Amino acid sequence: MEKTRNVKAAADYVRARAKRVPSIALMLGSGLGGLAKEVQDTVCIPYGDIPGFPVSTAPGHAGVLTAGRLQDRDVIVMGGRFHHYEGYGMEDIAFPVRVMRDLGVETLILTNAAGGVNTSFKPGDLMVITDHINMTGQNPLRGANDESLGPRFPDMGGLYDKRLNGILRKVAEERSIDCRSGVYAWMTGPSFETPAEIRMLRVLGADAVGMSTVPEAITAHHCGIRVAGVSCISNMAAGVLDQPVTEEEVFEITQRVKGSFSALIRGLLERIDEGR
Ligand code: HPA
Secondary structure, three states: OOOOOOHHHHHHHHHHHOOOOOOEEEEEOOOOHHHHHHOEEEEEEEHHHOOOOOOOOOOOOOOEEEEEEEOOEEEEEEEOOOOHHHOOOHHHHHHHHHHHHHHOOOEEEEEEEEEEOOOOOOOOOEEEEEEEEEOOOOOOOOOOOOOOOOOOOOOOOOOEOHHHHHHHHHHHHHOOOOEEEEEEEEOOOOOOOOHHHHHHHHHHOOOEEEOOOHHHHHHHHHOOOEEEEEEEEEEEOOOOOOOOOOHHHHHHHHHHOHHHHHHHHHHHHHOOOOOO
């Protein structure tokens, strides 16, 4: 975390090693890192080797950048992200997204494991993120604004790209993947929420809850990267069922949905230019 924050130096390091310049980046959430293994013709770069890159400590996050081909697209996969609960500052979380921008990434696909707040959801559902609620009081754009990246007060209305969301829904329907749409609420963690907090989030309009994604989405949207988000509903949120929320359940369910998660993301990649 004490490393220098030079986006250009980090991007140059990655550029010099990756064979191709990716236009699509994927950030894989807890338990969803397996998709990186499906990438072909890969160049793998450990986060720790990239100047200025933080190193992820969360379980299920590999901490490796994988550049290569997936579904005939040049992609770069971030296997592991940085969470507020790990102690990272917003600038650590924003940094990799800005490195992606410098590399020429135009589309960022964010994925996560999330608790189901909407009681009609069930563990194993996938959810296309249509909007978010930031419950943390944190914002990655706090501090001096770099006008070359984006405006001081960026609009967040169109953050989750409607065209990409439409493709995700179409792919899910065609491939009979259980897929919902909804609002993701960002909590800091690392404690799971209380049942009262989940009731509050439901009243506020949240469908799913998690500890990531929102700061990366805000950072990307600010600097002009198109964003799509997919949550894997890995458990019902606190108080929905008469059982505790556990990390084990989160991992078990993410492993179970691997196949449909991969099919949904591959389907999106296949048709990513549709309707442009
Ligand atoms: N709450 C917060 N984050 C999560 C959950 C949850 O229930 N499940 C997976 N990530």
